[in-house]
Each structure stands twice: as C-alpha cells, then as structure tokens.
Amino acid sequence: MFIRHNDLVISKDDPFATCQLGRKKYADVLTQIVDEPGNGFVLAINNEWGTGKTTFVKMWQQQLQNNGFTTLYFNAWENDFERNPLAAIMSELKVLRKKSNAKTFDSLVKKGAVLTKNVLPALVKGLAKRYIDSEELVEGIVSSTEAAAEILENEIDEYTARKKSLLDFRADLEKFLESTKGDKPVIFIIDELDRCRPNYAVEVLEHMKHFFAVNGIIFVLSIDKVQLGHAVRGVYGSEQLNADEYLRRFIDLEYSIPEPDIEKFVNYLFKYFSFDQFFKSPKKLEYRSAESDRESFQNLAKILFKLKSPTLRQQEKIFAQARIALKMFSYEQFLFPETLLFLIYLRSTDHEFFIKIAGKKLNLQELSDEFFLKIGRGSSDTVVRHMLFLEVQVTNLYNNYISENQYDSSRYRRVEKGEELPLVISKLDQSENQQQYLECIRYLNREPDRSYVSLKHLLDRINLTETLVS
Incomplete structure (x- = not known):
C-alpha cells in the first residue's frame, strides 16, 4: 500500500502509456x-x-x-x-x-x-572617491551637479x-x-x-x-x-x-487542458491505493455489509468529486488518507464509508467546517444548513438522493457524538398533529413535510446497532488516534 502517489514512470517509447486521464x-x-x-x-x-x-x-x-x-x-x-x-x-x-x-x-x-x-555601483564608488574623501559623505554625490552629469553621460553610454x-x-x-x-x-x-x-x-x-x-x-x-x-x-x-x-x-x-473523466480517475486511485486489500479481504467478506461498503465508497467519491471538483492532487490526498484510516478498522467494525470519505474530504478541502464538526460547535440545524451551503444540491435526482442520505447519516452520527452516545431519535424527530416530522429542516429535501429525509432516518433505524454509533468512531481513525489493526 502506498501512502502517497508517486510520480508516474514515463516510457520513452510510449510517453502516455501510464496516463490515466486520456490526455x-x-x-x-x-x-x-x-x-x-x-x-x-x-x-x-x-x-x-x-x-x-x-x-x-x-x-x-x-x-x-x-x-x-x-x-x-x-x-x-x-x-x-x-x-x-x-x-x-x-x-x-x-x-x-x-x-x-x-x-x-x-x-x-x-x-x-x-x-x-551591473556597472553602476562601481561607477558611483569611483566618482565618490574623486569628489569626496569621507565614506560617510557618499550620499552627498547626489547634490553634485558635475558628478550627476558624469553619471548621466556614463549611463547613456552604458x-x-x-x-x-x-x-x-x-x-x-x-x-x-x-x-x-x-x-x-x-x-x-x-x-x-x-x-x-x-x-x-x-x-x-x-x-x-x-x-x-x-x-x-x-x-x-x-x-x-x-x-x-x-x-x-x-x-x-x-x-x-x-x-x-x-x-x-x-x-x-x-x-487549458480539459477536465479529466472523474469516474476513470477514481477507479484508478481506488486500484492504485489498494482499497480492495481491505474491502475484498476474506475476513471482510464474512460480513454482509462488505460489498455495499465498497460500492458506497466509490459511488460517493465519484459524485462528490464531480460536484465539488477538487484538484487531482487533492483527490489523491483524500484517497491516501482514507486508505490509512481503513487500516484502523477491524473487519467487523461498522465503516460508514460515505461519512468517512466525506469527513476526510472536509479535512482536506474545508478544514474550518471539519473543525466545527469535530469540536461539537454546531447544533443539528446548523450542521444541516452548513452542509447544504458547502455541498449544494447537484443537478440530478440521483445526486440529491445520495447527498440527502449522506446528510442524514452524518446528522445521526453527529447527534450521537454531541449527546455522549446516549441515542435518542427524538432529538431529530418531532410529532405535530399526529404527524411525524424531522426536527432538522434539510434544504436538500424539497418533498412535502420532508418525507424523503424521514425515509432516510427510518432506513438507518433498521439496523439499531449502527444507529447508536457516534461520529467519534470515525474521527478517531481519521485523526490517527487509534492503533493500526489491518
């Protein structure tokens, strides 16, 4: 496994053989x-x-x-x-x-x-010796008409x-x-x-x-x-x-070199940094979520990078940091690949937002509002659905984080006139009464064990405060 992306070897016979960007x-x-x-x-x-x-x-x-x-x-x-x-x-x-x-x-x-x-310093020094004796009076040369004329004459010749x-x-x-x-x-x-x-x-x-x-x-x-x-x-x-x-x-x-194909570059980075050593490990495949984790990670990378256009170098660094973070997960632990990747993306490209989240500086509505401000909606329903699910997952993990792991779904749901409504109003969800947002919450609650996990579970691994286990 590489920690950084090394310079590509350029073949003398076929210089673009290793180019992954079709350039x-x-x-x-x-x-x-x-x-x-x-x-x-x-x-x-x-x-x-x-x-x-x-x-x-x-x-x-x-x-x-x-x-x-x-x-x-x-x-x-x-x-x-x-x-x-x-x-x-x-x-x-x-x-x-x-x-x-x-x-x-x-x-x-x-x-x-x-x-x-550069002959001027030597010229000035020579003239100074002719017109004044003291080194401290060298500046006086400026006031000497004769010296100034000689300097000008020499400058013209020069x-x-x-x-x-x-x-x-x-x-x-x-x-x-x-x-x-x-x-x-x-x-x-x-x-x-x-x-x-x-x-x-x-x-x-x-x-x-x-x-x-x-x-x-x-x-x-x-x-x-x-x-x-x-x-x-x-x-x-x-x-x-x-x-x-x-x-x-x-x-x-x-x-200007045209923008590369993001999907091809993501696939290349995924292979280059050997993510399948983790996702396709026999031990990892013993768990039901293994294949969906792999797919979820890749899909979000493609959507997020298309949406926000980080530079190629930033994409490389995000993948390198994600690969290191994965080495701190044991195979049976919940991964939350979308949120893991999103947090690493923030850490690399919007550190101020990352610090607010890590420092518990936001309430749930502020988190939702800033998420929309930083990420936006995207141009297709597919992108909106992915981003909405990501927001709900981040909100759920953050809710557990700020409430010291005392899970309470009522903290982000409320009931009005017998109807269940989300406490957080997401600008990503334009459905009536935020029904798409609620559906994402219900989906997360189908696995109670996952619902109780705190964002600290991911932050500790991103910040490399856990021991390497894989």
Missing part, C-alpha cells in the same frame, strides 16, 4: 501547433495547481523528442535561488552546445554577460552599449538555434513559474520577452495564471494592477 489527444493537438515553421512564440498551458500539468508537459516533452523536436525543460521553482534568470536560462541552453556551434555559444555567453553586468549587445545577443541566439534545431523549433518548457519568488517569476518573464523572443524557439509556460497574477501584483505593489493584461504581453497563445 495524449491534447498533446497531439499541441504538437501540431508547434510543428509549424515561422516565428517563435510563447504558449501558456494554464490550469490550476494540482491538475497534473507537470506530468503532462513531461510526457509531452518525450513525445516531442520522439517526433524529432529539440526540447529543454526548466523547473523555475527549483532554480529561483539563482539571482540571475538569464544565467539560469543560458545554463539550460548550454546542453545544446557541441563542437560545431561552440564558438557561437561562447559568443552568446559573452554578449549575455554584458547584458547582465545604455547604448547594452542596446547593441541585446541586438548582437539575439542575432547570436538565432544563429545558435539554427545550428541546433534542424527543421523544427526548439521547445523550451518553463514549469512551476507560478510557485517561484514573485520577483524571480517576473524577471524570468521579462528576460524571456526581451532577450529570447527570436525565431526558432517556442517557450511553453506551464502555469496557473491566477497564481502568477498574484505574484505580478505583489512585485508591483498594487492589487489594482490588471495582472491578466500584464501577462498578455508575454503570452501569445493560451491553452
């Missing part, structure tokens, strides 16, 4: 886009964190290589300790250096060195030199790429830019735009544009900055 077809589309001669451009693959972008671009990189492309991969987050983005990007290009283009690359490096050279160096740098870069790429552009993938230090992220963008915007190279930015926008606003110190408009300066084409 090869999107890589094929992108390959067609970049496989066109012409100017270089910047392509952004824009999806939220945790949606599998890194795995996708690494699989696509291998596919590109198999199709004759020269590719480079740069993890910006792993390199943001480097102060100079130009040096970091050039170090990636260096892998393309060979005997036939060594002279061109060395020339490129020299011109890049001029672009990154600007002219840098401008020429930039043109020379781009010319050498195009020449270097031409000797490397053959009849296809070089594909330079920049990943994890949105997780970098804000200053570094913006500097990488600026360097990419001003230094590397030449024919023969296509940059692929694997980003969460919303998060990158936060970094941009942070650098410029203004929440009013239109970050989306700013990023358009750098991005020529934007692509």
